[in-house]
Structures are given as structure tokens and as C-alpha cells.
Amino acid sequence: MKQLLPILFIAITFAACRGSRSASYGDEKDLTTLISRLNKKGADDKIIADLQQVYNNAYTKSMQRLNNYQYDPAPEKWNKIIPELEGLHRMYETVSQSAYAVRLLKPANVYPQLISTKDSAxxxxxxxxxxxxxxxxxxxxxxxxxxxxxxxxxxxxxxxxxxxxxxxxxxxIVNVLINQIQYDQFGMGGNNWGWNQYANRDRQHQANIIRDLGGQSSTTNPARFFDEYQLRSMGAGPDLVVDLVWRNLRFDQPLDQSRTYNRSKQIETGKDTSGRPTYTTVTATVRVTRRVLNADADMNVIITDAATRNQVKWDQLPSEYRYTYEYAEYSGDKRALDNNDLALINRGSNQRLPTKEDAMAEMMQRIYSNLVNRIRSTVSW
Structure with missing residues (x-):
């Protein structure tokens, strides 16, 4: 690159009188359009003037930026210099599509400098x-x-x-221990809610998390993921420990909400003496029961440095589960009801309600992707 600097300064001096428009994708696009017109129409004075203005202005601004970039710290400056030289090279190739444009503009061929600059970078x-x-x-x-x-x-x-x-x-590469899911509360609604009840399910969640993070063969992040047994069998210890703790567990008792509405309909009941149909109004009252069950919990993701015991991350992922079930009964004339009414009435009131295990499974599903991504982003580069 030491050989490039004098060339750049000479070019700046040569280009100082050429204008002030910056080189950009738009300039390259304009240049391509003008070269195409020049090849079709020949030496049109307007096209020639526009071509000179676009090329000279773009070239001048590009060279000015290159000169400024020389003072940026290495090696980051190459990320500016090289794209600029590549833009100049594309301009050269575009102009080279027309022999007349080459004679007119005498475009600078920066390809040798581009190659040597990449080597320096x-x-x-x-x-x-x-x-x-x-x-x-x-x-x-x-x-x-x-x-x-x-x-x-x-x-x-x-x-x-x-x-x-x-x-x-x-x-x-760091060894990341994913511990089994824990619960910080054991009493809810008078029923025991201990994680031992759901050990098999939680072990499966743990295995799924380890698998989806890449397990012991992750190639995208310098991290390997284990459960406690896997680490112990290898005779290795963790660098990071991930604890997953459900907190603020709430599982409400089912709540029934009722509403009542009336239906009426005219139905044909016969014909009069002239043969025209006669109608009678029939009515029914529908009482709908809406059974609601709510569950909430917060998943705490705690990542700790095993050596220093310092917490690397502590996130809280709220989750919720809402279950509703409607059924109905009626009084009056069934003929007044519509299909929606009949569907609710046919449901019955003995529908099985979700269990706490069902609710926990649904809440885990809602946060699962976010949970895995939080762990991945913490241990990744």
C-alpha cells in the first residue's frame, strides 16, 4: 500500500478541478445508462457533456475519500478503502464498454492498486x-x-x-451446563405443585433445549451444551451454568360466567283458505355458560460463571395460558334456535378441563424459542 499513496495524492491533484458530486451506486447507474446511450446514438453533444460530468464528479469525490481514509487506523481503514477502489474499478469497466468513451474520459485503471491493497489489508x-x-x-x-x-x-x-x-x-469453546427446570413454589390452590410431579416432562424439555442449542457438536457457536450427567461422565466441569426456574406460578380455579339471550323466529304452520302460508312466532331462551381458566408464570433464565460465581445474565420471560369453553342450555321452542345455538347446546357441560401439567406445557411452548435464543445469544460471540 506504500506505493499506492503517492498515486492517490497525484490523482487528487489532477482531479481537483473536476467537480464535487460523490461517487455512489446512483453515479454508477447513471454512468451505465449514459454509456449505453452513447453506444446507440454516437457522439451526441448532450450525452457527452453528461457523461463527462457524471464520471469526473464521481471520480473526484471517490479520490477525496480515499485520501481521507489513509489517516484512519489500521486494519479497519481497509474496509473503507477497498470498497472505494472496487467502485472506481467498476466505473473503469463500465467506461471501457465504449472505445469512444475511453478516448474521451481516459478512465483510471485502479485494478493493480486494488489487488495490492487487498494484500496489504x-x-x-x-x-x-x-x-x-x-x-x-x-x-x-x-x-x-x-x-x-x-x-x-x-x-x-x-x-x-x-x-x-x-x-x-x-x-x-465453553462447556455450558443446562440444569433441570426448577420451581420456586410448591403450593397453589391447595394442591401440591412440585417439580417432581413433572420430572419426566421437564427432563424432556431440558433435553430439547440442549439439542436445539447444538448439544456437544455446535459448529456455529464456540460452546458445547450438556446436562449434569453428561458432564460428569466426561470428567469435565462447566464454564457456564444455566438455571431455569419457574416463579410466580398461578393456576386459578375455573370461573363460570353466564349470559342469557332470547331467540325468536317465524315458522310456517299451515295455509289459509286461499292456499297462502300462515306463520307462527316461536321463541326460546338460551343460557350460555363460559368457563374460563387462567394460568401465569415467569420463567427465570439465570446464567452464572462457574469459576467466579458471577451472574452473566438474568432474564425473566413471562408466560400465560388462557382456556375458555362455552356450552349452553335452553328453554322454550327448539325451532327458534339457529345452528350456533344448537352447537353450543350439544357440547354439554362435562368437558375435561386442562390440568396444571397441561397449562405448564402450553406456557413452556409459548416461551420456548425465546428461551433458547436468550441462552444462545449469551454464550455466542
């Missing part, structure tokens, strides 16, 4: 990554991983950056 990112890797903390290993990755993006297979990426990833 890869070298800087590689050196930065090595320095981070030598510090050997999880956060520094993360910085190293992405810096090696950036070096790879600028120059594919740059040195041993692919191997170093894996080293940075492997150094960052």
Missing part, C-alpha cells in the same frame, strides 16, 4: 489477529477469529489464516 488483519490470539481471552479469541476471516475475504487462503481461525474458535 490481509497482512494487517492477519497481524492484528495474531496479536489478539496471543492474549488468549475469549473476547480476544473472538476478535482473532473474525480478523483471520477478514484476511481470508481479502485474499483467499491467505497464509495459514484458515488454520488459525479454527484455533481461535477451539480456544473459545
Amino acid at each position: 490481509a497482512a494487517d488483519y492477519y497481524q492484528f489477529a495474531v496479536e489478539q490470539l496471543n492474549l488468549n481471552t475469549r473476547e480476544n479469541n473472538k476478535e482473532a477469529y473474525y480478523a483471520f476471516q477478514r484476511a481470508q475475504q481479502y485474499v483467499p487462503n491467505y497464509r495459514d489464516s484458515r488454520v488459525k481461525m479454527k484455533e481461535a474458535f477451539d480456544r473459545s
Whole structure:
């Protein structure tokens, strides 16, 4: 890149009188349109004037930005310089579609500088990554991983950056213990609500969470997820511990709410002496019972550093379950009822109500994705 700087300063001096419009996607699009028109119509004075203005203004602003970027800290400055050079190269390729435009504009070919700049960027990112890797903390290993990755993006297979990426990833792997779900209350509505009642169900939830986080073979995050038995069988200890605790459990007794309404309908009951139908009004009263059951709870997600005992995260995920069931009875003439009334009446009043276990399963389902994502985001980079 040391060879590029003098070229850039010379270009700035040369371009200083060329205008002030910034190079952008819009400029490139305008340039493409004008070159296409030039190829179709030939040396049209208006097209030529517009072409010179668009190219010169875009080129000037681009070179000014490149000059400013030289003073930004490395290696981040390459993330600005390289896209700018790529834009200039695209402009060169667009102009090169017309031999007349090439003679008229004499576009700058920055491709050699682009290649050498990418090599400089890869070298800087590689050196930065090595320095981070030598510090050997999880956060520094993360910085190293992405810096090696950036070096790879600028120059594919740059040195041993692919191997170093894996080293940075492997150094960052933490063992995460997902404990079995716990309950902080054991009395609700006079009935015992202990987690032992639902041990099989909660063990399944625990297994599902570990599986959906990637288990022991996660490739997207430098973390491995275990239950207590799995860690013990490996003779390993956790780096992070995840406790999942249901709190503020509430399971209301079913509440019946009633409403009453009347139906009336005219029905044909015969014909008069002239053969015309005669009607009679029939009525019925419908009494609807709406049975309501409410349940609420808060899932607490507590993530602790096993070595320091410091809490890394404590989130509370509220969940609720609402169950309603309606049935009806009537008095009067059944012929006054419509299909909706009959459907409610045919339901009956002995419908099985959800149990606490049903409610807990529904509440877990409502927060499950959020729960898994909270754990994943905490342990990920």
C-alpha cells in the first residue's frame, strides 16, 4: 500500500478541478445508462457533456475519500478503502464498454492498486489477529477469529489464516451446563405443585433445549451444551451454568360466567283458505355458560460463571395460558334456535378441563424459542 499513496495524492491533484458530486451506486447507474446511450446514438453533444460530468464528479469525490481514509487506523481503514477502489474499478469497466468513451474520459485503471491493497489489508488483519490470539481471552479469541476471516475475504487462503481461525474458535469453546427446570413454589390452590410431579416432562424439555442449542457438536457457536450427567461422565466441569426456574406460578380455579339471550323466529304452520302460508312466532331462551381458566408464570433464565460465581445474565420471560369453553342450555321452542345455538347446546357441560401439567406445557411452548435464543445469544460471540 506504500506505493499506492503517492498515486492517490497525484490523482487528487489532477482531479481537483473536476467537480464535487460523490461517487455512489446512483453515479454508477447513471454512468451505465449514459454509456449505453452513447453506444446507440454516437457522439451526441448532450450525452457527452453528461457523461463527462457524471464520471469526473464521481471520480473526484471517490479520490477525496480515499485520501481521507489513509489517516484512519489500521486494519479497519481497509474496509473503507477497498470498497472505494472496487467502485472506481467498476466505473473503469463500465467506461471501457465504449472505445469512444475511453478516448474521451481516459478512465483510471485502479485494478493493480486494488489487488495490492487487498494484500496489504490481509497482512494487517492477519497481524492484528495474531496479536489478539496471543492474549488468549475469549473476547480476544473472538476478535482473532473474525480478523483471520477478514484476511481470508481479502485474499483467499491467505497464509495459514484458515488454520488459525479454527484455533481461535477451539480456544473459545465453553462447556455450558443446562440444569433441570426448577420451581420456586410448591403450593397453589391447595394442591401440591412440585417439580417432581413433572420430572419426566421437564427432563424432556431440558433435553430439547440442549439439542436445539447444538448439544456437544455446535459448529456455529464456540460452546458445547450438556446436562449434569453428561458432564460428569466426561470428567469435565462447566464454564457456564444455566438455571431455569419457574416463579410466580398461578393456576386459578375455573370461573363460570353466564349470559342469557332470547331467540325468536317465524315458522310456517299451515295455509289459509286461499292456499297462502300462515306463520307462527316461536321463541326460546338460551343460557350460555363460559368457563374460563387462567394460568401465569415467569420463567427465570439465570446464567452464572462457574469459576467466579458471577451472574452473566438474568432474564425473566413471562408466560400465560388462557382456556375458555362455552356450552349452553335452553328453554322454550327448539325451532327458534339457529345452528350456533344448537352447537353450543350439544357440547354439554362435562368437558375435561386442562390440568396444571397441561397449562405448564402450553406456557413452556409459548416461551420456548425465546428461551433458547436468550441462552444462545449469551454464550455466542
